[in-house]
Amino acid sequence: MSGDIPSRIVSSAHLVAEGAAELSELEYGLMVAGSAFNRWMVRCMAAAKAQDTESSDWDMGALDVQVLHTVNHRGREKKLADVCFTLNVEETHLVNYALKKLVKAGLVDVARRGKEAHYGTTEKGEALCARYREVRDACLIDTLSALGAIDNKEVGQAASVLRALSGLYDQAARAATSL
Numbered sequence: 001m002s003g004d005i006p007s008r009i010v011s012s013a014h015l016v017a018e019g020a021a022e023l024s025e026l027e028y029g030l031m032v033a034g035s036a037f038n039r040w041m042v043r044c045m046a047a048a049k050a051q052d053t054e055s056s057d058w059d060m061g062a063l064d065v066q067v068l069h070t071v072n073h074r075g076r077e078k079k080l081a082d083v084c085f086t087l088n089v090e091e092t093h094l095v096n097y098a099l100k101k102l103v104k105a106g107l108v109d110v111a112r113r114g115k116e117a118h119y120g121t122t123e124k125g126e127a128l129c130a131r132y133r134e135v136r137d138a139c140l141i142d143t144l145s146a147l148g149a150i151d152n153k154e155v156g157q158a159a160s161v162l163r164a165l166s167g168l169y170d171q172a173a174r175a176a177t178s179l
Contacts, residue, residue, distance in 0.1 A: 030165075038062035044139065048131035052124075058105050063089075065132075067098040068121070071108055072129045077118040088166065 016024045045065045060068070070083050078086075084095050099119055102108035107125035111118045121129065144150045 026165075041065040044135050045128075045132055047135045048128055051131050052128065058101070060101075061098075063094060064098045064101060067095055068102055068107055068125060069129060069132075071099075071102070071119050072121040072126060075121075075126075077111065077120040079116055079118055083119070088170070 039062075041062050042060065042065065045060050045068075049060070066087055067083055070086050071078055073086075080092060080096055080099065083099070084090070084092050087095070089095055099108060099110070102125070103110055103119075106122060107128060108119050109122050111120070141150070
């Protein structure tokens with residue numbers, strides 16, 4: 001049918017520039033995917049935590065989960081600045097608060113070296129990350145594999161595009177501060 005208007009799912013139609021509706025669609029998709037992924041991380045960690053008979057009464061938000069996985073990554077201690085840099089989080093106070101919660105929960109240890117605090121996962125934190133992976137495998141990997149829906153090359157390409165978009169939006173954020 002000629003004259004049909006393509007259906008677009010945009011978050012803010014008032015932001016659609018002529019000839020660039022796809023950018024608004026992309027941004028809407030990133031917002032929705034970001035929210036879904038944050039919800040997934042929280043619920044996956046809650047399921048992993050439920051398997052711990054000794055866990056205290058604490059909950060983890062999406063940033064807490066990200067910080068725990070980042071501290072656990074490669075089994076090396078990290079400074080607050082390292083965690084913030086890795087996660088691309090400017091608000092160091094939010095990461096610092098997450099680290100304090102994780103230390104209090106017994107998932108992360110802090111070692112002071114001079115004025116620097118170095119964070120590493122405890123055995124309990126490592127075990128929780130391992131259970132998270134088990135839940136992730138059961139809920140995502142096994143199901144997608146059974147459906148034949150995982151193409152590792154395409155997943156890797158998507159990851160590359162997301163990293164490139166991250167850099168693009170970081171550069172745009174820097175440019176916006178100088179306007």
